């Protein structure tokens with residue numbers, strides 16, 4: 017600890033701390049326009065000038081040293097601050113009353129007030145540029161841009177998309193996209209970082225424009241006249257009076273604009289933010305305080321919310337009658353569901369019904385669904401879509417370390433010396449998490465190895481990119497592990513102290529030589545050895561993996577191989593190490609955690625454990641079934657076998673996202689009774705007997721659990737759309753019609769019950785999750801959580817981890833002469849899965865209107881294909897017609913098709929083969945035949961898609977270039993002679 021004085025008052029500071037942070041903590045008022053704690057010092061604005069021991073310095077760029085005396089208010093410092101701010105005003109007109117950014121948080125407005133500058137000392141200069149409206153979500157107004165560079169820093173070094181820069185050498189600097197493109201045609205991925213950090217109205221969400229203020233919706237010409245009036249009166253009245261008026265207007269806005277915290281409904285990263293609404297109009301999404309994401313979002317979390325107000329929303333229950341749907345009242349529909357469930361149970365027994373929970377819905381809703389299945393119906397036929405993706409990863413971790421969740425937090429990934437990404441298109445599937453890896457790689461020298469079939473963005477950035485033959489990751493992982501053991505590079509101390517099963521595991525590695533792996537995987541021996549050495553030499557290794565590993569017939573074994581490698585190298589139990597299966601949906605972790613599985617009650621308590629069951633039976637006062645129920649995959653087979661008669665599916669597009677969609681659809685059609693509960697009339701609704709209209713995340717309360725095991729609360733942003741209801745209410749209504757007698761008034765009451773029955777969540781309460789607070793399970797009764805697992809021991813009975821022996825099996829559905837191409841599939845940044853939500857965003861549709869199949873340049877040449885050529889893909893299971901996109905992201909005879917289509921879903925092509933252990937479909941093992949159709953359309957990706965842009969990577973805002981301008985001088989004495997302390 018150090019001692020410094022600020023304006024004569026003694027303060028404590030930590031060694032290495034930024035002076036500006038200490039000043040802010042002390043509550044001293046200091047202007048600071050370009051500083052943002054999450055961006056660090058940018059040093060473009062000069063408004064944070066302070067006097068330190070008689071010398072001027074930028075507080076944001078100064079590191080505290082013991083005993084310094086700092087004055088924020090001295091004459092010299094004050095003059096410098098005012099001069100700096102006056103220069104900012106040469107780039108910005110204060111028309112706050114008619115500005116959509118006048119919401120109490122405008123940095124320019126607030127700084128103007130703090131410095132009490134009455135008149136513009138240096139005249140405003142307009143810049144010779146027009147506003148840019150070419151992005152569907154936001155616009156840039158160069159006339160109001162103060163060139164603070166926050167947006168550039170965020171784009172270059174937080175999002176690391178490297179689109180933005182400032183042309184400091186130009187007579188009229190401005191923010192540039194790809195060095196001078198329009199925004200629309202640039203590499204901008206519409207993540208929104210730049211807009212979220214812009215301190216004024218230069219970058220703004222289009223959804224704000226004309227909507228936020230009382231006068232901002234006026235016609236442009238009227239607005240321009242009003243702005244001229246403001247400029248006209250300023251010399252006489254001064255800014256004081258003008259600001260008073262605008263503050264009154266700003267206070268009026270507070271009454272009608274709501275700011276509500278929520279958690280993103282898309283991927284498993286778990287970004288949280290405030291949603292600004294005016295009635296049902298979403299003004300903007302404001303990320304700032306989220307424990308995972310801070311200022312970060314991706315296109316979906318920032319802009320992908322139009323679906324909530326889509327006219328396609330279901331607003332009335334539907335009942336199928338004579339092959340057609342008709343609208344019904346809630347009472348009629350719920351009565352029918354209860355009656356049919358009772359009849360089918362009475363006739364065929366409880367196991368003739370099955371329940372599928374939603375990984376998009378809340379923990380409380382999954383809990384209620386499995387309680388309905390188990391306690392009301394009496395069956396363990398209960399599952400969720402982690403069966404389609406994450407179950408093998410969980411299995412790999414159960415086998416080796418104990419808990420089925422990420423072993424640390426995203427912060428621990430940032431701290432790693434080496435990140436190894438396998439079978440994950442992280443930059444598109446988990447965009448905000450990827451930014452943390454990109455940042456550590458760019459700024460901190462973190463090493464990156466990527467293994468994937470496609471040269472995706474992370475692969476392009478990687479120090480080593482491996483392209484193994486499809487389905488062979490287990491082989492090279494095991495071979496590298498063996499090589500490390502054979503060559504004395506294993507962490508023997510860690511193995512001795514913390515790991516069991518070494519000898520048996522070593523025996524299982526016998527076939528996995530480097531030579532064998534090189535041949536089997538199509539990789540060079542040198543590359544594999546290089547990877548082994550990089551892993552051994554790294555200060556800590558985190559492995560990130562996803563569906564490229566799990567969606568294989570040996571998905572569980574592939575995941576286990578990863579954990580084995582981490583154990584052999586001692587990469588658990590400390591920050592910067594560990595296993596990170598990247599959970600796909602916002603609440604896929606939570607759905608499994610909260611009992612939506614055929615073999616587990618909440619917190620992975622086994623249904624066949626008598627002690628567990630008796631605890632739940634005492635709580636619920638009913639006997640519970642004791643044998644494992646059917647998983648999703650087995651449910652479809654059970655329909656064909658005539659054993660399963662009824663299903664209740666909510667928030668899950670089961671007919672398109674399950675593999676071998678034709679088979680699944682025909683199966684669903686055979687059911688005697690199917691209930692589908694969703695926000696839209698999804699494809700699965702076509703097979704339903706009753707459709708129930710649900711409410712999306714923005715219209716309800718509850719909790720989600722992200723990939724980091726982080727439990728977070730979401731609040732009701734909008735009231736449920738008339739006619740729809742939150743899922744937990746619907747499930748409760750059905751349960752009560754079946755005699756359950758539940759009385760939950762609020763999801764917090766449901767969570768109280770979960771915590772009382774589940775040691776893993778014993779200390780989770782809504783109070784401890786208030787606002788942006790979060791907890792990472794396991795959570796002890798006193799509320800202590802575990803951001804990093806295994807710091808004291810592993811979660812297996814003897815406290816030790818276990819090496820799990822593996823053997824090699826063949827992949828399924830392999831190519832042959834007829835089906836000669838390998839088809840890979842996965843996500844796309846802009847769309848979520850089949851696109852039921854994201855296609856309802858006009859802006860996303862404009863940027864990415866359709867699905868496509870990626871074809872390598874080599875194959876395209878061989879078959880006469882160009883981007884836009886229609887092709888027909890035929891597999892052993894079905895056909896789809898789709899346009900080709902020729903790209904070097906894929907190689908040779910490997911194709912890639914994103915999942916975002918309801919018309920040409922990739923799962924018409926995938927098989928019913930599964931991972932042997934978990935029944936997760938082997939989606940990534942598919943072979944197809946390609947027919948070129950005599951039809952060439954437009955490229956499926958328009959020119960305005962970011963993939964056609966040309967980023968301009970640089971170190972950040974590069975303020976030194978500004979300082980070199982002849983018209984720049986350090987504020988304070990006008991001659992640039994004052995000595996400045998830099999950094």
Ligand code: SF4
Nearest residue numbers: 171204205207208210
């Ligand atoms: S990628 Fe686009 S939206 Fe994201 S920070 Fe860069 S310019 Fe802004």
Ligand code: SF4
Nearest residue numbers: 161162164165167214
């Ligand atoms: S657009 Fe960028 S440089 Fe301009 S004011 Fe906003 S954040 Fe600063």
Ligand code: SF4
Nearest residue numbers: 280282283287314317
């Ligand atoms: S990264 Fe995931 S959680 Fe974050 S905003 Fe994007 S979709 Fe939402």
Ligand code: FES
Nearest residue numbers: 050059061062076
């Ligand atoms: S806050 Fe802008 S230079 Fe320090």
